Amino acid sequence: MIEYIISKYNYWIYIVLMMIGFYAMISKRNLMKKLIGMTIFQTAIILFYISIGVKRDATIPIVPEHSHEAIKALEYVNPLPHVLMLTAIVVMVSTSGVALALLIMIYKRYKTIEEDEILKLRQEAGA
Amino acid sequence: MISRYESIIITTLCKLLIPVIQLYGLYVIMHGHSSPGGGFQGGVILGASFILLVISHGLDEVKKRMSEKLNTIFCSFGLLIYAGLGVLALIFGGNYLDYGHLPIPVTIAEARYLGILGIEIGVGITVMAVMISIFLDISSVGEQE
């Protein structure tokens, strides 16, 4: 039982984190809180990718340059998730920059970032 | 929007720290082949040094060193280096982004090494400029120039 928990607990941690982000995205009325939830969601996905790249007793994927022994793939962690997440982190930062810029424009126009207040204002303007 | 806060400790310390941070960012970009690092990480470090300059010295100090026009040119220049290296490989008979065919008098593996270095520099310039531009726009809500 304890071995099963040790072999699977990393997935459970990322699922809990992801569900926190998901709850914030669908349940909060404040747009800024929705954005924070989205960032938590993305962080959970990054943790998931990094955790599937791990190999037991392996080191970072930098091979020795002047060694005469053959390189064994079992001694280095999987580099592929690291590559994908390296770009994903920077893309995450720039997309949250765009989202913050949109929030600033929404605040300039409606003077609030509460979703239901914005909807009410739009209804009043339309009627 | 962000004005200078007169504190001699903060301004002096940041003036001492920022060149070291920028040197470290350049080191991370150039040494990405044999140690953890590369264009994305080094570009973010270089951008963070300019953000520290905004926080400690105010927006006008940054405008003197990196004007917004220059910053926008940097944004596209890095991507141009990246795509241009791909087209260069295409012209000299390889596939797109196949650096083994670049006209450098070294072996194919070393030509690939140099091609990787070139695009890391391009990525670093783009990431640095985009980080600075996003921070400047959001911190000043666009009310500048």
Place this chain on the structure above:
Amino acid sequence: MRFLNFILVAIAGGILIYSTVDMPPWADPSSPASVHVSPRYIEKTLEETATPNVVTSVLADYRGYDTLGETTVIFTAGMCCILLLRRVSKR
């Protein structure tokens, strides 16, 4: 409404946790992600690209087209911020 959202999140989390039964155990060297293409990258990187850091060689050489797309996304995000927020005063 808030209670409904909580139930929805609980159901989604339950399905995801149920799906981990089929996932490989943590730090398993023979997990599917670690035996597909990544051994080839690790073994051939010095021979083909002369770059000891496998992450850099995969990022910039083997999957350079992917990185070009990511850089374009970052560039587009920067341009979006400029278009949304920057107002240049007319002289």
